[in-house]
Amino acid sequence: MRKFLLSILAAWSMSVLADPLMPNDPAALQQQLQTYYFDAARRGDVPMLDTFIDAGYSLDTRDEKGYTALILAAYHGRGAAVERLLAAGADACAQDKRGNTALMGAIFKGEVQIARRLLSTDCSPDQRNGAGQTAAMYAGLFKRAELLDALKAKGADLEAQDPLGNTAADLAKGEIRMPAPR
Template sequence: MSAMALADESNVGGQLQGYCFDAARRGDVAILDTFIESGYALDTQDSKGYTALILAAYNGQSEAVEHLLKAGANACVQDKRGNTALMGAIFKGELKIAHRLMATACNPDQRNGAGQTAAMYAGLFKRVELLNDLSRKGADLNAEDALGNSAARLANGEIRMPVAR
């Protein structure tokens, strides 16, 4: 009997996570507020390492991002590839959300699994205003990833690619 109860509890947890993450993707603040008020662990990660905040930022849901941050969601959490909500927002061109995430206490030189920083994303996608703001926050625009790319080089259109063998 206890094995069945554990299986049911695990299934309910998975369903709750699904509802929370769907609300974050859609920007359904009313549902997110219900999760927040009930004490749901906001930094829960799925199999890819995504959190509700990462999903809200990536999907352009600025109001949801604000609610999650005010409720204590950690903007520095990285997914399985090491990407943060800020990196996702920059990638998708969500400038308002990126600026909000830059106001958190995260290290501006936080790196993903490929050694890339948020500034490198900003440089690659020509998000000059964000690149300048990251620099003012202390980001190292000359830091290099595993291929030798830096935010400064990427902003100038210099992209180093893996060498084919």
């Protein structure tokens, strides 16, 4: 499989599509590469990710939901893949179509070590998703006290409010403001 992927990546990078094992349609080839790339991130297949990295594949390629390989690796608890992607230059601050980051996904899934690693990047601890929520709000809501403390140490504003008036501190105490029924 790795040899096959290397041949696809080599052909793709040189725009040579004559190999009968590869799709003749550049869009189909791009989709196939993207599928392999995201599957490697989900599985934590670092050697496969290395193949993409060595071939110069765009690390911050996004799928139809806006997920990057880093977001997927963090969400699926693949610490070695997260580390490799970060070392290769993947954008830790990238947001999916709903504005969620790899850090938010790691906090949601309870991946404490991955979240700690992502906290060591240069991203703002107060980065907000499309719903106006921060990573600290996720940490409070999902009772990740150790991460809430780490976010505070990094400078996160635990009193920042989402559009409903929820703060990370309130969420950590179980005080959740919900939208009014319609």
